[in-house]
Amino acid sequence: MSAAIPSVACLGVIGRNNNPLHISIFPSYDPTANAFTPIRNPLQFSLLLSSTIDVFDLRSKTSTASGDFGLLHAIDDRLAAYGFETNTGVRMVCIVDMRGRRVEAGGSGVSGQGGGVAGASTASSTSASAAAARSSVGSVGAGLRDSEIKPGM
């Protein structure tokens, strides 16, 4: 049993006229296939990025001048969009997959880093280990370290 930690699923830059300037998609760990694949297809990521424009617009009325919008919204319990707006109106959106990388149950390191690291651990399946996995998720938290933002593949 492995626990999951967040990773970047997609980075997008949106121009001031709400047009997409750049989209990068990063694969996430898929525990069922034990492989790294993007969690959504490019079209869905486009839709996700475009949907953040609404949130930017909604928040820009009340937002501070700093440009950091922080969490824009969580799309579901797995994906969340964070945003930053430059003073020229260019928006940068980071879509984070909250379970995009996996951590081995006992280890503290980031083992999902290397990409196709095999080893679907089917060892213990007790509720105790599940609880341990949950707690390790909690300890890793939502923050991304620099090393985690690098594309996995």
Next chain:
Amino acid sequence: MDGYPLGSLDHNVPLIVVSGLSSDPPDQPPKAKGQGVLLRSDLPPLEGKEANFLESYFEEVDERGKSWTVVTREEHFRLRVKTVGRSFVLPSRRATLPETIEPLTTAPILHSPFSPLSPSSALYPDGLMNAQWIKKHQEEIPSIFVCFHTLTSDSKIAVQQDNRLKSALNGMRATLVESGYKTRLVVIILGDAEAKTNLTAEIIQDRLEGVRRGTGLDPKSIFYIPPQESPSELRRVMDSIFALLYNTAIEYYRDLGRHARKKRSRGIVPQPTLPPTSGTSQTLSLPDWNFRYDFKSAIFAEFRQEIDAAIRSFEQAYEILLGQDVLDIIPSWSPRWNEARLLADIISIRCLRLHLWMGQTSLAVRRWQSHRDRISDFVDRRGRGTNNYGWQAWESRWAMVMANMIEMVEVPGLGPSTMTIFLQPEKALFGERLQPWELLHHTGYWYRIAARHLGARRTLAHRIPDDDRGAPDASPASRVASKAIRYDTYMCPPPHEEYPLNGNGINHAQLMIDCLLNARGQFQARKQHRIAAEISLECAREMATLGSWNEVLAMLRPLWEDKSFRSEWWLDISEEILWVMRRAAAETGRADIVVAIDWELMNERFTPRKKWHYDLAKSLDGVSSTSRPFITISDDVASSFISTSFAFRSKEGRAGETCLAQLSLKSEALQAAAPVTLSSIRVEFEGHLKPITLIHDSDLQTNSSETPVSVTPVALTEQLGGDTKESDQSEKEDKNDGDGDEDKAKDEDEVEDKDDEKEGQLTGKCDLTLRPGHRQVFEMNIPLREPGQASASRVVLTYKTDTFELDYTLSLSESGKITGWFVQGATKPRLSRPDGHILHIQPRPPKMKLRLVEPLGQFYANEPIPLRIGLYNEEDDSANVKLDIRIVGKTIPRFQVDAGEHKREVDTAEEESQVTGIALGHIASSSSLELSIHLDPTPAPTVYEIQIRADYHLESDAATPIVQVLPIHLNIVNAFEANYDLMPRLHPDPWPSLFDYEDLQDVSDGDVIQARGLAQQWCLVCHYASFATEDLDVVGLDLVVTAVTPGGRCQVVNQPELSADGMIVAPKTMYEARFGLVAQKITLDDRHPVAIDLAFVVRWRRRRQLADGENNTINVTTMTVGQYMVLGTEPRVLASVLHSSQEQAGLVRLDITIENPSSHFLTFGLVMEPSDAFAFSGSKQTTVHLLPMSRRTKTYRLLPLARGVYIRPGLVVRDKYFQKVLRVIPTEGMKIDKDGLLVWVPPAPEAEEKAEG
């Protein structure tokens, strides 16, 4: 929320049963089966409007009691109220033994019918708990049983009534006590209408006390409501009663909760009434019982609205349930497994609700997630795993539960009006690292998750092997059994119903659509339009799977029309929308949309779809449409794969000339696309330019079809009101005569099409085939007709096939659009400039010449000014002319305009004067017309601006107005300028004597009064010069006395005589004219000086006019000389000289005349100094006495020693009295300088003779 057993999730609030308001339904006699406990009384139910009001009031309270919103402190009570008649059945407290079993030896211990201990219960023998139990407490056993009765005011039957009431209440009390329920009995007695008047408070008090004592009720359980004035007061009274009863009810549930806890603390496993004989014969263990007791405590806490206690008990129950001793040991094939899961769900839902009530939104999400994770873990370990449709169904249900809950609990701050997307975490969680999803998002997100899981459910359902999809009766029992084990059917149908082999199973798509529509509504309400659009797209896809194409169209059409995503270049998204929509449109036969989308999808910016024809001609293949549709779309609905630009060669043009222009069409179609052949192109303009229509002609092949840009010159034909005229073309295309008929037919078509447009149009023919990536440039020479600004506004591309006809309109009028000029062979345009589609058309240059017949000379004041104007028509056609004349200046004199038969005269005016609309009629080509303008003389120099404006149009082109203007600048100057000198002269006549009586006598000769005053003679010297540019003839010079002070008189006595032909006055030369003047006063007594005003009049004429033989008008220029003062009272000394005749050898007589016009006696001293220049005789020094009004003359005789020079007699005249030297005034033949008088001595005649000799 549906799917969970009825009542299992209700918000539990105290139940009150109210009896005695309505009568029992007659057809349903109260159940007296012995199962239940019947509470009844025979007293008649209440009637009247109060009863009705109370009934509706209770309904209202009950309705409020069903709400899921949190019960706040401000709310005094939240109750469920059940209204019954006079009888009410409580469920039996003890279950009966089933009749099938043999009688037992010992008396059986009977339990509640809802307990797993009773064989009759559904839970027997090893069920944990079910909703029946909650329902019993919420709906069947009231905490308080309220009886309504009346208090009769009729004293006769009062005692009897009271006794009946007592016995009824006693009976009910006894039944309740006997039943074992702790339900409180409460009596509410209403006073009847007369109670107020008939009964005093004491009597009522006594009677109530009597009833209370007779029934043994405690004082808090009996209420009296006196008759109320209005329903609102009754409501107030009832509110306060309910607020009191609410506390009693809470007490009731507290007792129940205490009981449950007591049972738990006993720690023993109760034995069932009968040991189970069937099934596993397993009974509940101690943890199971503990779970039951905790669950019950939690429910009772909820009844009491004690949220903390409820959560605690629920969580305890939940942990027991999911712990090792309960769910872990239930086998997954047992129905009890699913029941336990259901219980876990119910507890979780209730916990979620409690968290939301407490405002712990993030905890609620966490609880939601943890329940899902634990159950998934459980299902993975003990059940059928999570990779099946049953699990996805539950996941979807679980998301839906949250969405419904948020709506029903009405979580504050998350409503659509707040525009909040997610809530910030509650205070308790501040500082913790929260997952983003743990911030409670609005229900739209939750519905969307539910929809996603529904999608996954469908995918998994479709993977069910066919063997399992058959109905169970068709397959062997063993297989049915294995199916039961393999598939998770918790709260979802078995595989043969989920996705049956035959017939319809679960309509997943519809479920998803419902979810998505819910989600979309939420997103739209919060202005998250892009997500809403995304959901619309998902929705449309689902509708497409259902085949409801009209709905798909309805869903996507708004997105397509407002160009969302397309205008912002989200190409992949718009592409997806377009393809889905195209399919829907094709299915529904909406040809217009199909074609519009095909048109759009040809653009190369979209990814090419394999095996797609990309040919507009095949667009409607397979689309059923009844008639050949005519489709009109524009670039604001569907973007185009053809981009157009229009450019004029130059910024400006002139009407009547032509201007080169280019229409460029670039096909940005996919390389795989078929070439498109447009049938015609129409360019429309804003401003004064006719639309241009280009018609496809396949015979006119473009010269270079391989280059990316080809420039094709197109000849334009102008059609004006039906007749066709070739416009002059620099490049003319060779017309193929072979297809002339066809062309004509087409032309006629076009003419018919545009019949309603009267203005005509320009047409051209060329090959309008566009290959992908090719730029086709059409170069046209456009005849310009009217002045003004013209800008290309739009291009209409017409495409015709056998199946449809399409008009696609593109706008060209974006301001600031940069367009360039294409030349053959270059791919990029040159001379790019902004607003190239705009052309300024200058007015047609007028060829009508307007000029003065004679060159403009100098005109002078006081002479009439004739102007002759000629109009020369140099146009190719005869013109119809109207003339306007406008003169601007300070004062415009009268003037006449003479143009053949038209004569106009305009009077003097200030500042501006004009004649308009002189119709001159037709002037044939290259002929002319003359008219004259005659201005009257102006009195003074001035400046006139004359504007002559000819408005005309040609006979051939009546619509184009042409204007020609001739401005004339007239500067009128004075012909003469002069300066003047008034010099005194000695009047020859003697002064009248004061002593001469007769001379002084006024003798009137008729009207003329003889002047008898003093007279003076003067000489006015005028020096005048001509300021004209030419020689003028002066034919007369006059001096006019314009004004004299009354009492004086002045007349001109002599003036220069000129010959009849006059005198030639050359320009810029001084001429002199002398006029003699005599001024005289009427009477001698008048001593005031006299002012005279003079004017110098020159009568002149132009010399050149003589040559013309015309009447040489004599112009009169009058120049004012100014005012002079004469005949003053100061004495003056006048010197006059008289030259002797020849014989007397140049002797000169000098007379010094001293005039004394004053009324004083004056004495003057005269001193004559000797000089070298002359000898003189006369007194050298003398004194002259002058009487008032007299004059005396002293004579000197001078003999000049030199001749031909001025001599200076040193003569000094001094006023003896004032010791003042008087100036000696010279007259003719003398002059004066600063040293004194000078007398001219003419040269001697001998000397002259000698010189001559």
